[in-house]
Amino acid sequence: QGEPHKDGKVLIIGGGIANFTDIAATFKGIVHALKDYAVELKRHSVAIWVRRGGPNYQEGLRMMKECGKTINIPMEVFGPETDIVDIVPMGLNAKATTADFDSVVNKPRGALAPLDEATEHVLSATEGNTASRSSNSYRFTENTRCIIYGLQHRACQGMLDFDFICKRKTPSVAAFVFPFSGNHFQKFYFGTKEVLIPVYQKMEDALAKFPDVDIMVNFASFRSVHASTMEALSHPQLRCVAIIAEGVPEVHTRDIITTANKKDVMIIGPATVGGIKPGKFRIGNTGGFLDNIISSKLYRAGSVGYVSKSGGMSNELNSIISKNTNGVFEGVAIGGDRYPGTRFIDHLLRFNDDPDCKILVLLGEVGGIDEYEVVAAMRSGRISKPVIAWCIGTCAKLFPYEVQFGHAGALARGNLETSDAKNKALAAAGAYVPSSFADMGPLLKALYSKLVKEGTIVPEAEGPVPKMPIDYATAQKSGLIRKPSNFISTICDDRGEELLYAGIPVSKVFKEDLGVGGVVSLLWFRRRLPIYATKFIEMIMMVTADHGPAVSGAHNTIVCARAAKDLISSLCSGLLTIGPRFGGALDEAAKMFSEAVDKGWSPAEFIAKTRKRGKLIMGIGHKIKSVTNPDMRVTIMVAYVKKHFARHPVLDYALEVQKLTTKKKANLILNVDGAIACAFVDLVRECGMFDPEEATEVINSGCLNGLFVLGRSIGFIGHFLDQKRLKQGLYRHPWDDISYVES
Numbered sequence: 001q002g003e004p005h006k007d008g009k010v011l012i013i014g015g016g017i018a019n020f021t022d023i024a025a026t027f028k029g030i031v032h033a034l035k036d037y038a039v040e041l042k043r044h045s046v047a048i049w050v051r052r053g054g055p056n057y058q059e060g061l062r063m064m065k066e067c068g069k070t071i072n073i074p075m076e077v078f079g080p081e082t083d084i085v086d087i088v089p090m091g092l093n094a095k096a097t098t099a100d101f102d103s104v105v106n107k108p109r110g111a112l113a114p115l116d117e118a119t120e121h122v123l124s125a126t127e128g129n130t131a132s133r134s135s136n137s138y139r140f141t142e143n144t145r146c147i148i149y150g151l152q153h154r155a156c157q158g159m160l161d162f163d164f165i166c167k168r169k170t171p172s173v174a175a176f177v178f179p180f181s182g183n184h185f186q187k188f189y190f191g192t193k194e195v196l197i198p199v200y201q202k203m204e205d206a207l208a209k210f211p212d213v214d215i216m217v218n219f220a221s222f223r224s225v226h227a228s229t230m231e232a233l234s235h236p237q238l239r240c241v242a243i244i245a246e247g248v249p250e251v252h253t254r255d256i257i258t259t260a261n262k263k264d265v266m267i268i269g270p271a272t273v274g275g276i277k278p279g280k281f282r283i284g285n286t287g288g289f290l291d292n293i294i295s296s297k298l299y300r301a302g303s304v305g306y307v308s309k310s311g312g313m314s315n316e317l318n319s320i321i322s323k324n325t326n327g328v329f330e331g332v333a334i335g336g337d338r339y340p341g342t343r344f345i346d347h348l349l350r351f352n353d354d355p356d357c358k359i360l361v362l363l364g365e366v367g368g369i370d371e372y373e374v375v376a377a378m379r380s381g382r383i384s385k386p387v388i389a390w391c392i393g394t395c396a397k398l399f400p401y402e403v404q405f406g407h408a409g410a411l412a413r414g415n416l417e418t419s420d421a422k423n424k425a426l427a428a429a430g431a432y433v434p435s436s437f438a439d440m441g442p443l444l445k446a447l448y449s450k451l452v453k454e455g456t457i458v459p460e461a462e463g464p465v466p467k468m469p470i471d472y473a474t475a476q477k478s479g480l481i482r483k484p485s486n487f488i489s490t491i492c493d494d495r496g497e498e499l500l501y502a503g504i505p506v507s508k509v510f511k512e513d514l515g516v517g518g519v520v521s522l523l524w525f526r527r528r529l530p531i532y533a534t535k536f537i538e539m540i541m542m543v544t545a546d547h548g549p550a551v552s553g554a555h556n557t558i559v560c561a562r563a564a565k566d567l568i569s570s571l572c573s574g575l576l577t578i579g580p581r582f583g584g585a586l587d588e589a590a591k592m593f594s595e596a597v598d599k600g601w602s603p604a605e606f607i608a609k610t611r612k613r614g615k616l617i618m619g620i621g622h623k624i625k626s627v628t629n630p631d632m633r634v635t636i637m638v639a640y641v642k643k644h645f646a647r648h649p650v651l652d653y654a655l656e657v658q659k660l661t662t663k664k665k666a667n668l669i670l671n672v673d674g675a676i677a678c679a680f681v682d683l684v685r686e687c688g689m690f691d692p693e694e695a696t697e698v699i700n701s702g703c704l705n706g707l708f709v710l711g712r713s714i715g716f717i718g719h720f721l722d723q724k725r726l727k728q729g730l731y732r733h734p735w736d737d738i739s740y741v742e743s
Contacts, residue, residue: 146174
């Protein structure tokens with residue numbers, strides 16, 4: 001908007017490494033928008049910078065690159081190989097940081113710097129609790145097994161895939177608990193092998209069956225998560241509960257926390273993606289898709305433990321840590337609510353007390369004061385290992401009003417809760433605090449190199465990257481495989497935003513009032529026939545809709561309806577009577593009359609040849625109607641054809657045949673089947689929409705009988721509804737209408 005800037009403008013389309021968002025689907029809408037506004041983007045000399053990762057990101061980035069070329073606008077596209085914030089300085093042409101991170105991490109730590117009075121007051125109230133505080137005793141191991149509350153198929157499969165690449169012997173998911181169905185099994189892959197995971201209605205049954213389970217991953221909704229979690233806390237067997245749901249009422253969360261603390265149960269969440277113990281255990285969808293887990297080397301343990309509020313940013317930390325160190329020791333996303341079940345300090349103390357974890361990383365954010373517990377623990381010496389910390393949201397000070405960031409707790413309610421104040425306090429306590437999130441990676445690399453040089457960390461040789469079988473659907477979506485289709489369809493496509501009939505959107509079908517005949521022409525013949533042709537198709541359905549209750553199809557339908565059968569069964573009973581003697585003469589009549597016309601037989605020759613072959617002329621003859629008592633359906637259709645069809649040679653020929661047959665017997669007239677058949681042949685051959693070969697194929701395909709079935713179904717359904725409305729009882733044929741003959 002506005003006037004173009006002399007230096008042009010920069011559009012940054014940046015996002016994190018998603019857990020389960022389909023990146024290609026997301027970018028599809030962005031591509032549409034960029035194409036729609038391409039002229040204005042060029043007028044303003046806009047350069048576009050893109051960064052994204054997650055499921056199907058390769059296809060999404062390819063789409064964006066192609067879009068840039070198509071609209072001829074400068075576009076730089078990056079994936080997870082580039083850190084999330086790197087495109088900002090690149091796009092703005094800002095200078096890269098020149099900080100000497102090696103000197104930062106090697107600088108002797110001086111005396112603790114004093115802080116302002118308000119901060120010192122908060123810390124003094126906290127230090128007494130943290131100085132001697134013990135860490136939660138729960139540890140994730142390669143033998144950790146869980147139950148999942150709720151039928152979360154994708155999350156379970158993701159956990160099992162993680163187990164497989166970590167070379168676990170048994171799946172980490174023992175069972176599901178789902179109160180809304182009976183006990184049964186769900187099938188999953190464990191590598192290439194299929195396994196069955198049981199589903200229990202009752203939590204107590206699942207825990208009794210699997211005594212080795214000590215964690216529950218709770219996917220219950222925010223409405224039921226309190227009840228299900230409190231039930232879990234009533235079982236001493238469970239030592240950890242991960243609560244995934246967002247929007248949990250705070251009063252419920254605080255009740256859960258109080259109960260869990262009394263029972264020394266570790267709560268992760270609510271509003272969390274979970275956590276991950278590389279090489280050992282994964283909670284739900286933590287870490288995103290498998291390609292991200294492998295690229296972040298989460299299949300084996302590293303030396304860096306981190307805790308974050310954000311699940312999306314935990315993926316960025318996994319990536320940053322794997323690029324700059326030997327990898328993640330353990331990572332936890334505690335969730336963005338105001339009252340998380342466990343706080344930063346709970347997990348950092350666990351990491352600090354574990355000899356295999358060498359570096360602690362804290363990713364805090366604006367809002368709340370939980371970070372000050374970490375500051376107090378560092379000042380008292382309770383946390384003794386090196387800490388790299390950053391609180392995101394420093395940009396909040398640039399706004400003239402209070403900013404609510406994405407999480408429920410991400411709002412500063414005073415200076416102490418700002419990111420700047422917390423970063424300052426963490427730095428004063430001895431944490432390594434970068435100048436921005438962009439410096440997190442280089443600072444981490446410098447600290448890791450220092451600890452390696454000191455011998456605190458002894459890197460192990462990198463083993464082979466694990467191979468994981470690709471799901472067929474994923475491989476096909478990524479264009480890695482191809483296979484012949486089991487079905488081929490050319491008439492209808494329901495994959496896009498709107499249903500298509502032979503390539504025409506259904507909205508256009510209504511907008512242009514194509515009618516039922518138009519729909520039949522699209523779905524049966526894959527083309528849009530002229531209006532007079534589609535109107536004729538509708539006439540066929542109208543004149544064949546019913547012929548009274550006495551004909552065999554209607555009779556069968558009525559008998560079934562009165563036997564209390566359902567509509568579908570009754571309709572099928574009537575349709576099954578359609579054949580050469582009832583309703584099924586259309587196809588044969590079309591073939592017979594068109595053959596006679598094509599071979600140039602005179603009407604007399606045609607009659608003679610048919611008699612010689614011992615066949616009846618299909619489409620000729622009526623039980624009741626005659627020359628003097630014509631069938632009005634035939635009269636109406638013949639008149640329509642002669643008025644609207646440019647040529648109608650086959651119908652004309654049939655009418656000439658009728659002149660000869662009625663001389664023999666008055667009721668040997670061209671009946672409705674014959675009239676429809678001959679007129680339809682003329683329509684297909686003369687409308688200009690089919691070549692001769694296609695016209696013959698249409699006639700021989702059975703579509704004429706299909707039109708009769710389509711029309712007569714209307715009448716059969718009518719008879720069914722009529723009998724139900726009249727509440728007719730079971731039909732029994734009268735004895736006096738049956739001849740009982742003794743053999």
